[in-house]
Amino acid sequence: MSERRLYIDPSRCIGCNACVEACSECETHAGFSMIHLETIQRGDTVQTTPVVCMHCDDPACAAVCPADAIKRTPDGAVQTSLKPRCIGCSNCVFACPFGVPKYHAGYDQMMKCDLCYDRTSVGKKPMCATVCPSQAILYGTPEEIAQGRRGTPINEFVFGGTTVRTKVSLMMPHGTDRLDVKRSAIVRKSDLIQLARVQSE
């Protein structure tokens, strides 16, 4: 069986914040969540999505760190900044294409998801993927995903011509092989189209 990985499936997200609350229980960064929940556009939809570190193959956060405080483990987990090195400049905060790292004034360092290294290194799932009620955050093997899920995992993102490959995958509709992130018009869509039909009659 191949190695387990983290998959994010926004279509399943119910916006409950279990991931956020559970993450903030961790002893290493207690009271501070390394995962956050994005509410997309509440006026028009109840869509939400969890945002975790995508653990890039070539992490921009580490590349721009002047203090070399952000390390990647041999198996590809990009770590929280090393406390003695982090100078709190927040370069990483601005450089990350996914908006993940946050500078925490209380701890005076940048902190981000490290894939629950303490849990995953002993064979457990990351905390967020363990508690997620809808399994919008799933920790499993590529085979489990291929057999069990109806979408396709992608881990290639294009930001203005730059391709970023990540350890964490995003579930997308079948036929998608990469996500080209463009500035595009926001489509306003009422979820109650059927209702409008009834009322217009």
Place this chain on the structure above:
Amino acid sequence: MAKLPVPVSQIVAEFGPTLNDEPVGGWRGRGEPDKLVKTHCCFCGQQCGIQLKVRDNRVIGFEPWEEFPFNKGKLCPKGVKRYMQNNHPDRLLAPLKRVEGKGFVPIQWEEAFSTTVREIQRVQSQYGKDAVAFLSGVSLTNEKSYLAGKFARLALQTKELDYNGRLCMVSAGAGNKKAFGVDRAANYWDDILLADVILCTGTNVAECSPITTDYIWRARDRGAKLIMIDPRVTPMVRTCDLHLPIRPGTDSALMTAILRVLIEEGFVNEEFVREHTNGWEETRQVALETSLEEASRICGVHVDDIVKAGRMWGAAKTSFLLHARGIEHQVKGVDNVLSCINIVLATGRIGRPGCGYGTITGQGNGQGGREHGHKCDQLPGNREIENPEHRAYICGVWGIEDSELPHAGHTAQEIMNMIHEGEIKALISICFNPLVSLPDSNFTREALSRLEHFTAIDFFLSETAHHADIVMAGSLHEEEEGTSTSAEGRVIRIRQAVTPPGDAKTDTSILLELARRLGRGQYFQFESSEDIFNELRVASKGGTADYYGITYDRIEKEMGVFWPCPEIGHPGTPRLFEDLQFSKPGGRAVFNPTPYRPPAEETDEEYPVILTTGRVVSQYLSGTQTRRLGGLVELCPEPYVEIHPSLASEHGIADGDWMTVESRRGRVTLRAKVVTTIRPDTVFIPYHWPGKKSANNLTGRFLDPVSKIPEFKRSVVRIRKAEGAGPQED
């Protein structure tokens, strides 16, 4: 004297809700646990398995319990934070008494017990036994639920006993009994995985039973279709295959129309109907009496979508129908439930793998609690209190004469009405916060203030307990041993992780001591929760909810046992009706026609907007527990009004504006949440808050004639923009 001794603000300043943000010792200081206790979450009917971390007799954190089969470690945010109650600054550590002008002051247990007993005896000798009422709740374990029923009937000797499940499961229970003769979800949730079509009606699955969403998604990944019936676009509606955005309060019309589609398009399983049911002909006639166009007009759902739903349901080989309070909290709650069961029976899809039906229990022990005898008309094992054989059996178990067993009393709302009318003079309550959870809060407040005596057993001082004369500091879920029964009908073990803090006592020991002091100790010789369970097993034996074969030992070894389980060697029953034998005459399930009945209140010029109420994922019921947990409160600090932009713009209301919602009973002023995810004729307010923010200032005391559930899901209101929040104190 059950008026407030001091203003609410003063009580709140002393007893909360204050927010507990950090575990005992602070985030950094909680240290390593001495032990991990495998138990369950207390905050919804799914009863997720969870491990509590304990150090020095205090709960300091949690760890997922991945081996527990139902949730496999999954938890919603309530489950994550549930551990913070035991060390909470608001936790009651000693009994209290009301002192006029001072508030609530700590007293010795001796005074708490003797005052309560003296007052009960005074009221009963002056006004009769039934002038004392007992109100209970199903966040309690099976043992405590059983004990509450026996305590009221044998120690207080009153018939006026009911519980907060009256606001929860009673419509489903009554419907299930009429159709199947047994009150339980017909299947365990594993059958959801095998369903080809899943129909959810009146249930915000994502927020009220979050773990169920994974079951539904696993079915969808296999290709199952999902039909959602809901006036709002909830998170599961967002991605479903067919959404019927129903007008609140009209459900039976929609389901009956779907039945009509099944009949007209030849989807009825004639053989099943002929061999295994009664009542089809009349039900069929009623279904054919209402045209789809008429149903569409009533429900505000397009005819094409009704037909689509009928075809999706009709053509499927396997199916699962789930419903919850959305259809049950109505004056035709029971009819709505029956109208759902009719489409299940018409297609004969029950009792087989992937063919299921069930209501989603709302409260922690909503399932088990209602089976064992603190419902005004039921005796343990789901027995009927007016059935002579059932009475005789329980009298035998309890060692009493029939004349000593009270008959059926009144339901929770009726009891409150009787308190208001002065027919009931004294109240003992446990695990119930009617001032927040009953409809028409102003009426409830007035009623409570008329009590001559009120003793509340509670671990936090709930809003209702503000009106108490004596408050007895009881126990949390994690402070006593016991069992509960999940939405699936799985009996599970609740563990005592810690003993009650300070001078607080276990709920059980409080009830036992009261019984002893009332001179009825001979009926309450229990040394442990397990003793109570063992009596419950015998009391339930032969009833439909038969627990006789379930033991603490088995539950632990098997990680839960599904009732009915009539003998020790019996494997338990995850799926009911596999033999197509129903607990009704001739072993046949019963169709019940559901001719449409309108809601209690229709909209008119004065009150043109429909109000519906419900939950948010981060709060539980009346909020007496969850409004004290910092992490949860941050997720949804205040109630709000969900309103469609078209309705909002008619009133000049923008997102975030204060708005006033007013009914014939009262008003609230809250912020508007302007969203296209709700019907334009309907507004929604979550109900977990008290006082001026309470949605139940608006709802009415309109009850289903059978289940006596109030019509929370449909009131009529008028709305206007407000300048500010206005005065917030009561």
